[in-house]
Amino acid sequence: MREVQVETIRDAIEEMCISVCHELSDDMKQCLYKAYDTETSDIGKKILGQLKENLDIAKEEMIPICQDTGMAVIFLKVGQDVHLMGGDIKDAVNEGVRRGYTKGYLRKSVVADPIERVNTKDNTPAVIHYEIVPGDKVTVTLAPKGFGSENMSRVFMLKPADGIEGVKNAILTAVKDAGPNACPPMVVGVGVGGTFEKCALMAKEALTRPAGVHSDIKYVKDLEEEMLTKINELDIGPAGLGGVTTAFAVNINTYPTHIAGLPVAVNICCHVNRHITKEI
Amino acid sequence: MDKHITVPFDRSVSESLKAGDYIYLSGTVYVARDAAHKRMTEALEKGEDLPFDIKDQTIYYMGPSPAREGRVIGSAGPTTASRMDKYAPRLMDLGQTGMIGKGKRTEAVKDAMIRNGVTYFAAVGGAGALLSKCITASEVIAYDDLGTEAVRKLTVHDFPVIVVMDCHGNSLY
Numbered sequence A: 001m002r003e004v005q006v007e008t009i010r011d012a013i014e015e016m017c018i019s020v021c022h023e024l025s026d027d028m029k030q031c032l033y034k035a036y037d038t039e040t041s042d043i044g045k046k047i048l049g050q051l052k053e054n055l056d057i058a059k060e061e062m063i064p065i066c067q068d069t070g071m072a073v074i075f076l077k078v079g080q081d082v083h084l085m086g087g088d089i090k091d092a093v094n095e096g097v098r099r100g101y102t103k104g105y106l107r108k109s110v111v112a113d114p115i116e117r118v119n120t121k122d123n124t125p126a127v128i129h130y131e132i133v134p135g136d137k138v139t140v141t142l143a144p145k146g147f148g149s150e151n152m153s154r155v156f157m158l159k160p161a162d163g164i165e166g167v168k169n170a171i172l173t174a175v176k177d178a179g180p181n182a183c184p185p186m187v188v189g190v191g192v193g194g195t196f197e198k199c200a201l202m203a204k205e206a207l208t209r210p211a212g213v214h215s216d217i218k219y220v221k222d223l224e225e226e227m228l229t230k231i232n233e234l235d236i237g238p239a240g241l242g243g244v245t246t247a248f249a250v251n252i253n254t255y256p257t258h259i260a261g262l263p264v265a266v267n268i269c270c271h272v273n274r275h276i277t278k279e280i
Numbered sequence B: 001m002d003k004h005i006t007v008p009f010d011r012s013v014s015e016s017l018k019a020g021d022y023i024y025l026s027g028t029v030y031v032a033r034d035a036a037h038k039r040m041t042e043a044l045e046k047g048e049d050l051p052f053d054i055k056d057q058t059i060y061y062m063g064p065s066p067a068r069e070g071r072v073i074g075s076a077g078p079t080t081a082s083r084m085d086k087y088a089p090r091l092m093d094l095g096q097t098g099m100i101g102k103g104k105r106t107e108a109v110k111d112a113m114i115r116n117g118v119t120y121f122a123a124v125g126g127a128g129a130l131l132s133k134c135i136t137a138s139e140v141i142a143y144d145d146l147g148t149e150a151v152r153k154l155t156v157h158d159f160p161v162i163v164v165m166d167c168h169g170n171s172l173y
């Protein structure tokens, strides 16, 4: 049994909130640089140029890449040989978010109730997904999610007869509907299988997979590549003003499902696809 | 075509702008998003005044991140305009001539734009750090309790936008 103090996790989250909102991961930066070189539309290239400059300014001057610094989504994978000490883990995670968003001058975008809508003023609570895994480590992944793109995400409860064509259709439908609202170039996270909530969770987690890393399953990898090509043929383009750069990546996760169903979730993310992982 | 325009502007200036024009705005814009639009509409329903005179003004749909010490504003890029669609036609009918946001609008908004000679500009979503550099002053003028959703008055200099819908019914989307 390894003992881990919850305040260690709190402090890690505080630091991760600040860094992830000011600098994108290398995979996302590379996607943008590459797209700038390959984009064929003039306006598209101009916009990608602005996005490159935006990343430089954000990092150098510590101004968040985007003003929507999101709702903090946290995946907490806790080794079964870990004993969490020193308080309630949920409180510690939220305290980390509170400190990070306050000290980092990040936007407080969370309301305490979906109908009454009073801002909590510290961006808490976070959305926390816990998983118990083998080992004695705690892996924390933080992925603040902006809602311009979150609002364009969809769940489709397809029928088994819809098959892979149905899945393709669902992905393209969600991307087309998202269009300029989701701040393209997008990253598209897809969950296929499981149940209603499982596919949505897989889609969310797929967004944290580095762009360019594909599924281990052959047909899924092929599907990811085919969908990326098809999406980039839609001519939505940077900022939705046309061009060959509509998405940077399509990441698909799958899970066994019921004989009667084929759930598909499409979680759309913008080019500010923030994710960071730390092992404690 | 690249153009430099001073804000606020009147209907005749708005009518000269075409979908696809790349514009640098300089002058004053007002900031309001979801909660502020709801409150402004409620004020009108009660017969009260808006927090600013809307004639010829441009509203930027935006909620900034907090400013660090010594800075004017934090990150300051556009939010999705369609969430304001329910409220926007009424404000256009009162004389508003410009909107800055991102994404598609409803037919009702398009109709109100044509009726009143209003231009809809897109700023690049997710470029909030870059756009903040074009803002030289920022002041909360109403609804301070709404935090990031308060109504602000901004001074902008060469703020880059694209005309995505003009008042003649043309759209780039």
Ligand code: SF4
Pocket: A066, A067, A068, A069, A145, A146, A147, A148, A149, A150, A181, A182, A183, A270, A271, A272, B077, B078, B079, B125, B126, B127
């Ligand atoms: S969708 Fe993404 S880039 Fe666009 S405003 Fe929201 S967080 Fe920013």
